[in-house]
Amino acid sequence: MPFETSQPLRFGDCDLTGIAYHPAYFSMLVEVNRAMFASFGVSWEEMMLERNLGMPVLKMDIGFEKPARFGDVLDFSMHVRRIGNSSLDLETFARVKGEVIWSVRQRIVLTSTEDHRSRPWPDDVRAGLETYMDPPA
Numbered sequence: 838m839p840f841e842t843s844q845p846l847r848f849g850d851c852d853l854t855g856i857a858y859h860p861a862y863f864s865m866l867v868e869v870n871r872a873m874f875a876s877f878g879v880s881w882e883e884m885m886l887e888r889n890l891g892m893p894v895l896k897m898d899i900g901f902e903k904p905a906r907f908g909d910v911l912d913f914s915m916h917v918r919r920i921g922n923s924s925l926d927l928e929t930f931a932r933v934k935g936e937v938i939w940s941v942r943q944r945i946v947l948t949s950t951e952d953h954r955s956r957p958w959p960d961d962v963r964a965g966l967e968t969y970m971d972p973p974a
């Protein structure tokens with residue numbers, strides 16, 4: 838079962854002709870990542886400020902299939918494809934009215950904000966991520 842959330846495409850996310858400008862999609866994606874962690878009770882504020890952990894992206898593979906327009910609502914489905922020792926593979930689909938507009942595969946790594954080296958996923962975070970585990974077919 839993927840994590841699901843929606844975001845409207847705002848005026849500032851679009852170019853002069855009213856279609857989405859792709860850098861805005863990256864900010865939306867970060868918000869989806871953050872919201873997924875919050876959904877299982879682990880806020881990024883806690884991760885970063887109390888546990889001294891960060892989650893940089895190591896790799897992204899993104900494909901844009903159709904334009905989205907000012908006023909559209911993007912429905913996101915985020916699948917956890919693999920949880921490694923410190924890495925995490927996510928695949929996310931952004932849909933408008935059921936049609937895929939873009940999709941992205943991300944590899945994220947858990948790091949210490951002190952030395953910026955990898956750290957294993959804590960058990961509670963791993964358990965939360967497993968909620969959305971959906972390995973590729």
Ligand SMILES: CC(C)(COP(=O)(O)OP(=O)(O)OC[C@H]1O[C@@H](n2cnc3c(N)ncnc32)[C@H](O)[C@@H]1OP(=O)(O)O)[C@@H](O)C(=O)NCCC(=O)NCCSC(=O)c1ccc(O)cc1
Binds near residue numbers: 896922955
């Ligand atoms: C992530 C790193 C710290 C990893 O360094 P190390 O501690 O030496 O890593 P390791 O060799 O232990 O590898 C860690 C894991 O990554 C995996 N890994 C390492 N390199 C790779 C590559 N090149 N490809 C795929 N996977 C990899 C590796 O297989 C390990 O997986 P597990 O087995 O599951 O543990 C280092 O590669 C790095 O700093 N990379 C740059 C990250 C970066 O700057 N990203 C740019 C975007 S900024 C960003 O996304 C962001 C910024 C601020 C935020 O608050 C949030 C997000």
